[in-house]
Structures are given as C-alpha cells and as structure tokens.
Amino acid sequence: MTAMSGAAPAPVGWRQQLAAFAGRHRSTTILLGMLGITLVLPFVVLLPPFSGFLTQNVWVEQFNSAGVYILLVLGLNIVVGMAGLLDLGYAAFFAIGAYSYALVASSFTGIHIPFWPWLIAGAIIAALFGVTLGAPTLRLRGDYLAIVTLGFGEIVPVFFTNSDRLSGGTNGISGIDRPSLPFEFDVFGQCVSCFSAAQPWGFYITMAIILTGVLILTYRLADSRLGRSWNAIREDELAAASSGINTVTTKLLAFAIGASTSGFAGVFGAARNVFVAPVQFGFTVSFTILAMIVLGGMGNIWGVTIGAFIIFVVQQVFLPQLTNFFNQVQVPILSDIDFVQYQFLLYGIALVAMMLFRPEGLFPNVRRRRELHTATAGAEELTSPDEATPEVE
Amino acid sequence: MLLRVVRLGGIVLLLLGVGFVLMLTLAWIAAPDKTPSIVISQGVAQFFNALAAGGIYALVAVGYTMVYGIIELINFAHGDVMMIGAFVAYFVATGLLNINGSIADPLLLAGALALMFLITMPLLGLLGVGIERFAYRPLRNAPRLAPLITAIGVSFILNNLVQVYTSSPVPTPQLISLQSRFTILGASIPWLYVVIFAVAIGLMVALQLFVGRTRLGRAMRSTAQDREAAQLMGVDINTTIAVTFFIGSALAGAAGIIYGLYYGQIQFTIGFFAGLKAFTAAVLGGIGNTVGAALGGLIIGFIEVAAVVIGLPRWSEALVFAVLIIVLVMRPSGLLGVSQAERA
Numbered sequence: 001m002t003a004m005s006g007a008a009p010a011p012v013g014w015r016q017q018l019a020a021f022a023g024r025h026r027s028t029t030i031l032l033g034m035l036g037i038t039l040v041l042p043f044v045v046l047l048p049p050f051s052g053f054l055t056q057n058v059w060v061e062q063f064n065s066a067g068v069y070i071l072l073v074l075g076l077n078i079v080v081g082m083a084g085l086l087d088l089g090y091a092a093f094f095a096i097g098a099y100s101y102a103l104v105a106s107s108f109t110g111i112h113i114p115f116w117p118w119l120i121a122g123a124i125i126a127a128l129f130g131v132t133l134g135a136p137t138l139r140l141r142g143d144y145l146a147i148v149t150l151g152f153g154e155i156v157p158v159f160f161t162n163s164d165r166l167s168g169g170t171n172g173i174s175g176i177d178r179p180s181l182p183f184e185f186d187v188f189g190q191c192v193s194c195f196s197a198a199q200p201w202g203f204y205i206t207m208a209i210i211l212t213g214v215l216i217l218t219y220r221l222a223d224s225r226l227g228r229s230w231n232a233i234r235e236d237e238l239a240a241a242s243s244g245i246n247t248v249t250t251k252l253l254a255f256a257i258g259a260s261t262s263g264f265a266g267v268f269g270a271a272r273n274v275f276v277a278p279v280q281f282g283f284t285v286s287f288t289i290l291a292m293i294v295l296g297g298m299g300n301i302w303g304v305t306i307g308a309f310i311i312f313v314v315q316q317v318f319l320p321q322l323t324n325f326f327n328q329v330q331v332p333i334l335s336d337i338d339f340v341q342y343q344f345l346l347y348g349i350a351l352v353a354m355m356l357f358r359p360e361g362l363f364p365n366v367r368r369r370r371e372l373h374t375a376t377a378g379a380e381e382l383t384s385p386d387e388a389t390p391e392v393e
Numbered sequence: 394m395l396l397r398v399v400r401l402g403g404i405v406l407l408l409l410g411v412g413f414v415l416m417l418t419l420a421w422i423a424a425p426d427k428t429p430s431i432v433i434s435q436g437v438a439q440f441f442n443a444l445a446a447g448g449i450y451a452l453v454a455v456g457y458t459m460v461y462g463i464i465e466l467i468n469f470a471h472g473d474v475m476m477i478g479a480f481v482a483y484f485v486a487t488g489l490l491n492i493n494g495s496i497a498d499p500l501l502l503a504g505a506l507a508l509m510f511l512i513t514m515p516l517l518g519l520l521g522v523g524i525e526r527f528a529y530r531p532l533r534n535a536p537r538l539a540p541l542i543t544a545i546g547v548s549f550i551l552n553n554l555v556q557v558y559t560s561s562p563v564p565t566p567q568l569i570s571l572q573s574r575f576t577i578l579g580a581s582i583p584w585l586y587v588v589i590f591a592v593a594i595g596l597m598v599a600l601q602l603f604v605g606r607t608r609l610g611r612a613m614r615s616t617a618q619d620r621e622a623a624q625l626m627g628v629d630i631n632t633t634i635a636v637t638f639f640i641g642s643a644l645a646g647a648a649g650i651i652y653g654l655y656y657g658q659i660q661f662t663i664g665f666f667a668g669l670k671a672f673t674a675a676v677l678g679g680i681g682n683t684v685g686a687a688l689g690g691l692i693i694g695f696i697e698v699a700a701v702v703i704g705l706p707r708w709s710e711a712l713v714f715a716v717l718i719i720v721l722v723m724r725p726s727g728l729l730g731v732s733q734a735e736r737a
Binding site for chain 2: 080084086088136137139140141143144146147148150151152154155158159161162283287290294298341342343344345347348349350351352354355356359
C-alpha cells in the first residue's frame with residue numbers, strides 16, 4: 001500500500017528511498033498512505049470511466065462495504081495467513097459482532113447504547129467468542145480445525161435464524177441505531193459528520209480511521225515476538241513448540257485478535273445497514289473472505305487489503321455493470337448472461353488456478369513465497385514436514 | 394477374519410439396537426397421549442426413516458474417508474459431487490429413461506433403478522478422477538493448505554455451475570412410490586426406505602470386499618499406510634489414488650440417486666449440507682476407516698431424525714455440528730479409528 005500511495009517520483013533510486021523510509025517509519029507510512037487514499041478515492045470516482053457507473057455517494061457507500069470486507073480480511077489474514085490455521089467459519093464472528101450491536105442499539109430490545117463505545121465492546125465480544133471456540137478446538141490438527149470452524153460458522157447463523165425471540169429469526173433485526181456525532185461538519189458541501197445512506201461520509205471517515213488503526217496494529221503484530229511465533233507455528237508446529245513457543249496460547253491469541261477485527265466489522269456493518277439478518281453471515285461470506293486472502297497473497301497484509309478491495313469492487317460494481325452493459329449492447333450470447341450469478345464460479349476457478357500456478361497469491365509475502373516454492377520444488381528432503389507420512393510421529 | 398466379522402456384526406447390531414431404543418424413547422416423549430401402540434408404531438416408523446437417511450450419509454461419508462485415508466485431504470468438493478450425482482440421476486431418469494412418476498411393476502422398477510445406478514455411478518466416478526487429476530494431483534507435495542483451498546475452489550465451481558443451471562429446487566421423479574408400504578408392529582413403512590437401506594448396505598459390502606480382497610484394494614490399503622513404501626514395493630500410486638477417487642465419487646453418485654428418491658427434490662445447495670454431515674459421519678467413525686464411516690453415517694441419520702421427532706427439525710444441522718465438535722474434542726480418532734499422533 002505504501003509504495004502505491006502518492007509519492008512524487010524523486011530522481012534516481014526513489015523507490016529504494018521510499019522503501020527505506022517505509023521500512024523505518026512503518027506506522028507513519030501507513031498513516032500517510034491511508035490519509036492519501038482516503039482523500040483521493042472520492043475524487044477518483046468522479047473521473048470517467050468510474051463516474052459512469054455510480055454516483056459519488058453510491059461509490060462511497062460501496063467503499064464503506066469494501067472497508068467492512070477489508071477489516072474481515074485483515075482479521076482472517078492473522079488466523080490463516082500468519083498463524084496458518086484454516087478458519088472456514090470466520091463469518092460467525094462477524095455475525096456475533098453485528099448482532100451484539102443490533103441487540104443493544106435498536107428498538108428490538110429497546111436498549112440504545114451509543115455506537116462509539118460499542119465499537120470496542122463488539123470487538124471484545126467477538127474476541128471472547130474466538131477464545132471460546134478456540135480453547136477446546138485448537139489442539140486439533142489443521143484440517144480438523146477447518147471443519148470444526150466450518151461447523152461453528154454454520155451453527156451461529158442457524159442459531160440466529162431459529163431463536164425468534166432473541167434475534168428476530170429469519171427476518172433479523174431492523175431499525176438499528178446509526179452512529180451520531182455531537183457536531184456538524186461540512187467539506188465541499190458534503191456533510192462529513194452524517195451517517196446515512198444518502199450521506200455516507202461519516203461512515204467513510206470512520207472506516208478510514210478504523211482501518212488505519214487496524215493496519216498499524218497488524219503490521220506491528222506481524223513483526224512482534226507474537227507475529228514471529230505465529231509464523232513459526234504455521235511453518236512447523238512441532239519445531240515451534242520445541243523452541244519454547246507456547247503453541248496453545250499463541251494460537252488462541254491469533255484466534256482472538258483475528259476475531260476482534262471482525263467484531264469491528266460487524267458493529268460497523270450493522271450500523272451502516274441498520275439491519276442484520278442471518279443470511280448476511282452464511283458460509284459464502286466466510287468463503288469470499290478466504291478467496292480474497294488467497295488471491296491477495298496469504299500473510300501479506302497490504303496484499304490481502306488490496307486483494308479484498310479489488311475483489312469487492314469487481315463483485316459489487318463491475319459485474320453488475322458488465323451485465324448491464326451487455327444487456328444494452330445486445331451481443332448474442334453475452335447479453336443473456338447475468339455475470340453476478342457466476343461470481344462463485346469465478347472465485348472457484350481463481351482459487352484453483354491460484355493454488356496450481358501461483359500459490360503465493362497476487363501480491364506474495366516474501367517469506368511465504370519462499371516456503372511455498374521450496375515445498376513444490378519436489379526435493380524430497382526439503383518438502384515441508386506436513387506431507388510426511390502420518391505414522392512417523 | 395471370522396472374529397472381525399462377528400465383532401463388526403456385534404457393533405452394528407448394538408448400534409441398531411441403541412438407535413431403535415432411542416427412537417422409541419423419543420417417540421414416547423413426543424407422543425401427546427402415551428398409548429403404547431401409537432408410541433411403538435411411531436418409533437418403528439422413525440427408526441426406518443433414520444436408516445434410510447443414514448444410508449445416504451454413509452455412502453457419502455465413505456468417499457470422504459477413503460480420500461482422506463489415502464491422501465490426507467478433506468475433499469470439500471465431495472458433497473458437491475453427490476449433488477452433481479443427484480442431478481445426473483435426475484437427467485438419466487427424466488431425459489434418458491423418460492420416467493416421470495413411480496413405477497408399479499417390480500421388474501421394470503428394478504431395471505430402471507439398475508440402469509440409473511449403472512449410468513450415474515461411472516459418470517460420477519469419472520468426474521472424481523478428473524477432479525483429482527487436474528486439481529489435486531499437481532499439489533500432492535504442496536503444503537497442506539494448498540489442496541484444501543483447491544478443494545474449496547472445486548466445490549465453488551461445481552456448486553455454481555448447477556446454480557446457474559437452476560437455483561430453485563427441482564422435483565425428482567419418485568420411482569418408488571411412497572404409497573407402496575408394508576406394515577410392521579403397527580407402523581406403515583414405505584418400501585422405499587428399505588430399498589435405500591438395502592442398496593446402501595449392498596454397496597458397502599461390495600466396497601469392503603473390493604478393498605479387502607482385490608489386488609487394487611490391497612494397493613489402496615498399502616498406499617494409505619505409507620505412500621513411499623508402497624511405491625517402493627511397486628504400487629502405481631497415481632492409478633491407486635485415481636481408483637480411490639473413482640470409487641468414492643461413484644458411491645457419492647449412488648448417494649445422489651438415493652437422495653433424489655428419498656427427499657423428492659434436489660437443489661444446488663444439498664451438496665454442502667449433506668457433505669458436512671457426511672464428513673461428520675466420517676470423523677465420528679474414525680477417519681480413514683470405511684466401516685467406521687458407514688456406522689457414523691447411520692448415527693448421523695439417527696441424530697437427524699431424533700431432532701425431527703423431538704420437534705426441533707430446524708436445529709438438526711446445529712445438533713450434528715455440535716456432535717462433530719464434541720467428538721473431535723473428546724475423541725478425535727473417532728469410534729473405530731486408531732489413535733494417531735497429533736500433527737501440525
């Protein structure tokens with residue numbers, strides 16, 4: 001993200017200089033980069049061809065949704081990309097965050113707790129559920145964990161669907177409180193302190209701030225002792241344990257921290273949509289997030305961020321536009337195709353192709369790339385310990 | 394050998410007995426007035442219902458467990474292979490054989506069913522082999538996460554292809570009418586359930602004989618035990634794995650046919666849920682163990698029907714997953730599985 005955000009081309013070696021600066025002042029770079037992107041994006045969509053698709057406010061609405069997905073991707077990236085634990089039920093934590101806010105800030109229960117403190121509370125609640133699910137299950141081997149989390153991801157929406165009195169059942173909870181600020185603030189005639197579908201700028205700024213914070217934290221975490229422990233566990237759990245890493249605590253922390261960002265995402269998403277329902281949190285959400293991570297490059301923070309952003313915009317904006325376009329142009333076969341329908345087909349093909357031809361993702365993490373390529377090189381001694389025979393241990 | 398058969402028979406009988414008692418108990422709990430004759434007939438009816446449902450899960454579970462046993466991959470696409478099987482069977486029945494309703498004549502019915510199985514199962518087997526060849530084989534030595542993600546991708550593809558074809562439920566022709574029933578202990582049981590259970594059992598036995606008695610079966614067992622050693626002993630690993638996929642997918646195809654007969658309608662989503670339940674069954678029975686998977690399938694059938702009997706049909710999925718989590722946490726090796734060292 002840093003290299004892409006607006007630095008003017010300096011003379012010789014500006015890339016190196018920029019990289020060196022970004023390496024030394026990572027948090028500042030993220031801050032500046034996010035500031036730049038946040039300021040530039042609303043104006044980019046005023047230019048053709050983007051301006052032809054949607055109006056500026058609708059674009060900003062879409063960016064807000066994209067932000068929710070980026071938060072989810074950043075959280076899952078900690079679990080899957082950094083710690084190597086395949087969590088297929090990640091949307092469950094998203095649901096828990098969203099429902100937690102829906103239950104304390106809507107006419108459904110009659111309680112009206114403000115949005116801002118609950119942003120933190122929702123994250124903590126999601127993290128607690130992460131620990132609750134993780135504590136008994138993290139002892140399991142990798143692929144069993146995948147199934148258990150898949151089951152958990154399925155149970156949570158089923159729970160919200162079936163408990164009519166507690167969560168509104170299939171219809172969900174509507175009329176959720178929007179955030180509000182005690183002051184009003186306008187920039188270029190747009191109400192920056194407003195939180196509504198017509199005036200999404202408040203959400204936009206809020207999301208930018210949350211994302212900046214989460215990005216700085218995840219980058220810091222990745223380089224910390226904890227982050228390196230996650231990598232060690234991902235690459236060889238036995239060796240990590242032998243080197244004195246408490247694998248259970250470390251994995252639990254990955255689960256909890258990963259879940260917490262989806263708590264943010266849930267609270268934010270619930271407040272933005274003013275509506276939650278079980279269908280929003282099905283397994284397709286978990287799988288979409290996973291696809292975003294795989295495509296972006298597992299473990300690479302800015303890679304998955306950009307991957308999520310691109311996929312989201314393609315899915316939400318360009319596929320419908322493509323369908324519209326071909327409907328109008330009347331090309332024989334293409335105009336009959338609803339491209340949105342094929343979204344999961346595209347994901348599926350992308351996932352398979354990615355794993356076969358470029359397992360490190362579009363924007364690879366250096367360490368992970370090296371790992372994947374030594375493993376597929378076929379040298380028997382160098383292959384990862386994962387694929388050795390089961391009876392050995 | 395004899396001892397094994399006796400032991401296995403004991404386990405099966407025990408399981409069926411426990412299931413029967415469970416159904417009777419639940420029927421008694423659920424019955425508004427505790428008239429013994431009604432409770433018994435209810436319990437018996439639900440028992441047969443559970444056997445039929447369990448047979449479907451058993452057939453799918455065997456495919457999971459075989460693939461896992463041999464290449465240690467949770468084949469996420471397996472449930473969707475079953476779903477494809479259900480649709481292929483639908484096309485075979487309506488398009489090829491031109492059947493749109495039930496067939497009364499037993500001979501004709503047997504012939505139609507046999508044709509459906511004989512056409513659908515090899516087709517699905519080939520689908521499984523194709524998936525293995527193009528999606529999994531290139532990743533055989535890759536880190537574990539890679540084939541798992543590929544499997545999810547394949548599942549997406551199969552799912553979406555059918556969804557694009559039709560996203561609403563498709564009614565399947567009821568070859569065996571639910572009206573043809575027999576009475577036992579006051580309960581009227583559709584012959585369909587018995588046929589389903591018999592087909593499932595027959596295929597299971599055939600599989601056991603194949604794995605236990607044939608050369609290819611021995612190759613499969615040795616590959617599952619130690620791939621490198623098997624290779625050194627002259628086993629053609631690629632063929633063996635392909636055969637495993639062929640059999641597993643063909644059985645999933647059979648399960649798909651039965652699914653259409655049992656539920657009367659099919660949809661692109663059925664693969665996901667049936668697959669998850671069948672995977673639970675495989676884990677329950679001890680993954681890698683085909684007999685265990687079959688028994689696990691029966692247990693899942695009982696659990697699911699039990700949820701319906703006590704009036705919580707909407708919770709049946711949650712109940713199955715709760716069972717899965719409990720089994721994995723308490724006894725990850727499953728009922729019949731050999732406990733295996735925990736690995737990363």
